Amino acid sequence: MMSNQQGAQMRPDSEPTAGEHATGQTDLFDYDAELRLHNELFRAAARVGSRDRVLDIGCGMGQSTREAARAAVTGSVVGVDLSAPMLERARRLSDDQGLPNITYQRADAQVHRFPSAHFDLCISRFGSMFFADPVAAFTNIGRALRPAARLVLLVWQDRDRNEWASAIRRSLTAAPAPPTGGPGPFSLADPTIAQGILAAAGFTQVSFTEVHEPVFYGPDPAAAFDNVLRLREYGDLLANLDAATAEQARTRLRATLAAHNTGSGVYFDSRAWIITARRP
Template sequence: MNKIVNADMIEYWNSAAGRKWVRFQSLMDMSLLPFGQGAMDASGVKTGDTVIDVGSGCGDTTFELAQRVGLAGQVLGIDVSKPALAQAQGRAAYKTTRNFKFAQGDAQTHPFDAAAYDLIFSRFGIMFFDDPVAAFHNLWAALKPGGRLAFVCWRPADENEWVRVPCAAAREHLPQSASPVPGAPGPFSFGSADRTRQVLADAGFAGIAIEPYDAPLVADASLDEAVDFLMQIGPVGSAIVQSGMDNGTKARLAADLRKALEPFYTSQGVALGAAAWIVTAHKS
């Protein structure tokens, strides 16, 4: 029997995590919008392009790419999460054009048509592969000669205020929380620019450029809604689940988190600094 690669991540995104992503879809997409648009601008996406959107989630980036490529182009959004794809398909029903489609699959092993695409794109969807070189080589093989790669990924956690502030507030309630193993599948696995460059080079890409991209991560929500969001999604949310935290401790953590977020509350909602890389490369 063939080994299922990325099994842990596939299970994760098809469990409560996937359902939480759907629950917070609107808030998440609005918060991440500048990062996706920055990567799209860097990608050179144009009318008529054929595009793979890796980790397409609830469809927001796929729909934006479809607008940019126009009716002469086509976008394939691929994700492992059934809940997210169901949300994307539901949203797709309200779109007037159909120059996009969605597929459930793992981009590391999915049988893409060879040399058929102009662009591989991802907004925070490429950090979860258990063998990133194999995954990116599979994507490389799907590109036409000269085809482009563009994605945005997080810089290290300690450079991201949206991680530091909630984690500091939660620290006394989660004393056993451990730092992630560098390079292990997860949100910050491509935090090292040197490692990212090596992975892409080993996968066959050329012309690799890695540029810092900083923007506020704005949650257009009340303080209480932002607390709920951060206790469900991200490092604190994951740690709460893993710890089996009781309701009393959750309430105390929520109070401390609310206090920590108060200085960052603006007329637009809670705004915390976020640090990412925008990465581009091509198939020579």
């Protein structure tokens, strides 16, 4: 359920991740509810100023974009994503909330020609881990930032530190998880690798702050079950099973979700990084 894979080679349909939404507009996973606790910390770290021009990479349905727009009262925000259904939803929500200082673009942030040295701040909430060539992607993004502009990313730590990455999949299949190398939700999990990528792309003052918060799958196990099956990764796993095996997998999934029911919602443990950096 998590990872905002958007913008630039983020969240490719062939490789959904925790946090990925289904593509049908009427059946979008509620990513914002899932990441409420993470989002509070991310918003505080972003420190959007009243005059800032903000670029939001992998904006999804636009929660982080709208929050930036409310803070940048005399500034502006551009939200970028690859998902047309999510951008349509984002535009509608922004219009409904009366936020005229937002523009949404369907674009690949890895190669999109942003205005040069234009933005004061670039943010990305679980939307920067899916670049095919991360150095090239962050170099391209860096060109869009003015000198001394800030970069603030929220990314996952290693798979083995994220319960959501293993528990649900394990309930559905005994097949090994996809490798973590290359584009994917854990591509920036190693601080040494992430720092090297950002330094090669021209960023300085790279720092990491740990986020240890649970993620929310639904108010009860039944709702969480429906939410999980909205995610393409898990739907595909079930689709590849015969009827009897698929039903057994569903039974195990229900048991896993019930075991994570706190009484106030179904939660799984997770760990992430807030990465901050600057353009020279």
